[in-house]
Amino acid sequence: MIMKPSIPKGTRDFSSTELAKRNFIFDTVKRSFQLYGFEPIETPSFENSSTLMGKYGEEGDRLIFKILNSGDFLRKVDENLYAEKDSKKITSKISEKALRYDLTVPFARYVVQHxxxxxxxxxxxxxxxxxRADRPQKGRFRExxxxxxxxxxxxxxxxEVEFVQLYDAVFSDLGLKDTVIKINNRKILSGIAEIIGAKDRLIDFTVALDKLDKIGIDGVLKExxxxxxxxxxxxxxxxxxxLTGSNQEKMSALSDLLSESEEGLKGVAELSFVMExxxxxxxxSxxxxLDLTLARGLNYYTGAIFEVEANGVQMGSIGGGGRYDDLTGIFGLKNMSGVGISFxxxxxxxVMEELNLFNNAPNPRPDVLFINFGEQEAAxxxxxxxWLRNEGIRSEMYPSAAKLKKQMNYANSxxxxxxxxxGEEEIKxxxxxxxxxxxxxxxxxxxEELIRLIGS
Structure with a gap:
């Protein structure tokens, strides 16, 4: 029996039209990155497990795809350990590499190495x-x-000020005119945890708070x-x-709430500077x-944190990031503060598909198709x-001298x-x-007229 082909859940194939639209986004983002003085790098698709594990919190670690060691990896596992059937204990024995979970931790590793x-x-x-080994759903994929x-x-x-501007520039160029850039500060969250007497539970506090949009206030409190x-x-x-009101009113109320937390007030000062x-x-556009419930569950954030949402579309965040004071420290390079954002x-x-914003995206189709009437005409x-291609005109010829109707249907499709x-007369x-x-x-x-008419 022939098996029906399929792809893993959470992954997708892309048509040429979809790729043209995706490349339009890539090119727009890349253009702004370069305008703001950023230089490109690349890192491997997989890293040593020791590079990734423990950097994203307990929930993040669960979502990392592990790669089995090559060869007869089970032979090296102690029989007693194998008999326990505890996947957490055995994983480090059979998997030394993993697919990257994000680009930030590999970047920190890159900085230290170079x-x-x-x-x-x-x-x-x-x-x-x-x-990420996440549960696939709308807007959430595994690749x-x-x-x-x-x-x-x-x-x-x-x-931080420049990154807010960069977000605005990219989304403006993409035609997303009503994006909301949400901002908070992890020092503020640490101050809140301190004030309510939960300083020793900061990670649990922020991980639960980060789920507010998904599970609501009651769900957060339950967690x-x-x-x-x-x-x-x-x-x-x-x-x-x-807390309600303008950003300034929220900041004023927050200053009162955190009056006894030195770290919390430092976060307020940092946030006030950026917003001013x-x-x-x-x-x-x-x-x-200011969103004081914005937490971003990743453990390495220490200062400002960002998330971006598109108004009018139920999609969740379309961007995020923040300040990390010592991410490179985990790889031995201390006191190297950093900040970054992701699209x-x-x-x-x-979002752009739903809002019909791809009018400016290039179409992957040819500009012109030559009908094939035979060997002489094909030559x-x-x-x-x-010479059309030398002029930048995308040109194609039907590969065989099929019936005219078939070739015209091909062009239409x-x-x-x-x-x-x-034909012979045109060649003469x-x-x-x-x-x-x-x-x-x-x-x-x-x-000359052909070039002008096609290119106009």
Whole structure:
């Protein structure tokens, strides 16, 4: 029995039309990255497990795809350990490598390994796929692209200001006019945890808070209770969910709430600086919103954190990032502060599809198709296509002298805008019969006119 072909859940095939749209996003993002002074790098699709594990928290570690060692890997496992059937204990014995979960940790590893070749502050961008063993759903895939920009070697808050502007620039160029850039600060969250008496549960606190959009307030409170955060602490937390008003009004209330937390007030000061500078500079089409429930569950964030949402589309975040003060420290390079943001290409693609924003994306179709009437006509067409292509005109010839109807149907199915028909008379006169497939109009023209008509 022949098996029906399939692909793993959470992965996708892309047609030429879809790829043209995706490349439009890639090119737009890359252009802005370069305008802002970022340099490209690439890292391997898989890393040593020791590089990745323990950097994303317990939940993140669960979602890392592990790669089995080559050869007879089970032979090296102790029989008693194997008999326990404990996957967590056995994994490190049979898997030493893993697919990258994001681009930030591999970037930190890159910085440490190449520190003697890098000029700091180092501004890099990276556009590559990542993999997560997550449950597939709308906008959430197991293989997807991230478009990251980071700066390491500077703790200046002007970097955060510039990243907000970069988000605004990219989404403006893509036609996403109503994006909301949400901002918070992990020091503020640490201060809140301190005030409510849950400082020793900071990771549990932020991981649960980060799920607010998915499971709601009741779900977050339930998860915190399961992590043994006290009812007294949860009662003190409730005002956080009830803060309303402008960014300035929220900041004022937050300053009062965190008056006894030095770290919390430091976060307020950092956030105030960024928001004041953005207000002075202005944004083209995005808005900056203080969201005190924004947590981002990744453990390495230490300062400002960002998430971006598109108004009018139920998709979740289409970008995110933040400040990490010592991510390279885990690889031996201390005191190397960094900050970065990521664009979620796959979700951006889905949002733009839903909002019909791909009008400016290039079409992958040929500009012109030459009809094949036989060997002599095909040879004439091949010579003609050579100079058309030199002019940047995408040209194709039907590969065989099939019936005219079949060749015209082929052109229609590919939505080719122009067809060239060349017979003995055209070859003698060195002319071309050009048909506009939309209007049905046919004209006879020379080489220069052909280029002008197709290219117009």
């Amino acid at each position: 520190q003697n070749e890098i000029v700091f502050p180092f501004k890099r961008y990276q556009i590559q796929p990542v993999w 997807f692209f991230q478009c990251d920009a980071d700066v390491v070697g500077s703790d200046s808050l002007w970097q 915190m209770r399961n992590k043994e955060i006290s009812e007294e602490a949860l009662d003190k937390l409730m005002p956080l969910f009830e 500078q953005i207000e002075n500079l202005g944004l083209t 995005s808005s900056l919103k 979620g290409l796959d979700r951006i693609f889905l 004439y067409a091949m010579k003609s296509m050579k 590919k939505e080719v805008p122009f067809v060239v028909l060349v 006169q060195k002319t071309f019969k050009l048909k506009n497939m939309a209007s049905g109009e046919q004209v006879t023209c020379n080489q």
